[in-house]
Amino acid sequence: MPSKSPVIVDLKFIPQEVEAALKGAFAGREVINLADVAHQGRALSGIDYAVVWKSDPDLFSRAPDLKVVFSGGAGVDHVLTLPGLPAVPLVRFVDRSLTTRMSEWVVMNCLMHLRQHRAYETRAKAHVWEDLSQPEAADVTVGVMGLGVLGQDATHKLRIMGFKTIGWSRSKKEIDGIETFAGDELDAFLGCTDFLVGLLPLTDETRGIFNAQLFSKLSRSGPFGAPVFINGGRGGSQIGADILAALKSGVLGAASLDVFEQEPLTKDSPFWDMDNVYITPHVAASSDVKALFAHVEQQINRFESGLSLEHLVDRKAGY
Numbered sequence: 633m634p635s636k637s638p639v640i641v642d643l644k645f646i647p648q649e650v651e652a653a654l655k656g657a658f659a660g661r662e663v664i665n666l667a668d669v670a671h672q673g674r675a676l677s678g679i680d681y682a683v684v685w686k687s688d689p690d691l692f693s694r695a696p697d698l699k700v701v702f703s704g705g706a707g708v709d710h711v712l713t714l715p716g717l718p719a720v721p722l723v724r725f726v727d728r729s730l731t732t733r734m735s736e737w738v739v740m741n742c743l744m745h746l747r748q749h750r751a752y753e754t755r756a757k758a759h760v761w762e763d764l765s766q767p768e769a770a771d772v773t774v775g776v777m778g779l780g781v782l783g784q785d786a787t788h789k790l791r792i793m794g795f796k797t798i799g800w801s802r803s804k805k806e807i808d809g810i811e812t813f814a815g816d817e818l819d820a821f822l823g824c825t826d827f828l829v830g831l832l833p834l835t836d837e838t839r840g841i842f843n844a845q846l847f848s849k850l851s852r853s854g855p856f857g858a859p860v861f862i863n864g865g866r867g868g869s870q871i872g873a874d875i876l877a878a879l880k881s882g883v884l885g886a887a888s889l890d891v892f893e894q895e896p897l898t899k900d901s902p903f904w905d906m907d908n909v910y911i912t913p914h915v916a917a918s919s920d921v922k923a924l925f926a927h928v929e930q931q932i933n934r935f936e937s938g939l940s941l942e943h944l945v946d947r948k949a950g951y
């Protein structure tokens with residue numbers, strides 16, 4: 633019986649987490665963790681599989697025989713831009729824990745804006761006891777851009793919290809209890825949206841989509857007047873300078889940003905010091921590394937049994 637192909641692991645995650653998750657993973661198969669100095673400079677030809685996140689640009693020239701590439705995250709923009717990416721199936725990471733984490737982040741941020749959390753934090757620091765008028769979730773329409781795995785789960789959980797929820801995607805979706813918009817219905821969707829949530833992949837079509845023109849089309853008739861922008865998708869989909877200008881001019885009332893055009897966000901970025909902006913360092917939905925390896929193992933088993941791979945990326949669409 634031919635021996636099983638090794639799997640290359642090239643993940644720029646927390647190294648200790650990768651090492652811990654590798655214990656017991658990929659039974660009967662050698663793992664070449666490129667973070668391990670023992671594998672530096674090792675020949676990688678003849679190997680079928682690689683799991684990657686922010687790989688070094690020479691990975692595919694070092695490993696020219698890959699049959700399947702696995703993304704270490706739900707997004708694949710970091711893989712599609714790698715030099716020499718072979719024309720083989722690219723599988724992205726879809727996982728219950730990742731999906732749940734993103735919905736937690738989205739719901740948390742919608743609630744923090746709804747419940748004016750920053751205003752109360754500021755008052756608490758100054759020992760000021762003062763109540764502010766309190767709209768409820770049902771007074772706010774949250775518009776989610778991107779109704780894929782993450783967007784659909786987030787809309788479901790936002791509804792449970794009582795928010796009116798609508799969504800926009802490339803192709804029309806039928807989702808219980810949610811008004812959906814597609815393609816060129818974007819302006820109508822924006823006109824109804826008080827809190828805008830970005831859960832789009834970064835593609836040629838979505839690059840820079842969150843810009844001044846788009847912000848100017850959002851609803852201003854919500855309980856807080858100015859709309860709120862919440863982005864958990866990709867930084868390349870937003871124009872940071874336009875967000876700053878919109879926050880300063882009042883076109884946007886507040887924002888929550890997990891992703892930025894340039895990461896890490898530079899120390900001198902004005903976003904850090906803005907009262908009406910919540911910042912997280914691209915952690916809205918980190919991949920659970922153990923779950924990632926279980927998913928890769930499952931897909932390799934399918935592939936080697938002649939079954940079709942799941943969660944395949946459409947290379948032309950870019951996601």
Ligand SMILES: NC(=O)c1ccc[n+]([C@@H]2O[C@H](COP(=O)([O-])OP(=O)(O)OC[C@H]3O[C@@H](n4cnc5c(N)ncnc54)[C@H](OP(=O)(O)O)[C@@H]3O)[C@@H](O)[C@H]2O)c1
Nearest residue numbers: 706707778779780781782801802803833837864865916917
């Ligand atoms: N911040 C974080 O920690 C973090 C973690 C994980 C993922 N993410 C980001 O979240 C993104 C979404 O993940 P997912 O699993 O939900 O992806 P997905 O299942 O592929 O869904 C993508 C959604 O975006 C829509 N879309 C794509 N291009 C569009 C366009 N040009 N116009 C309108 N809609 C468009 C798709 O429309 P269709 O339904 O019509 O195809 C789909 O509804 C990932 O790509 C990644 O960048 C961020």
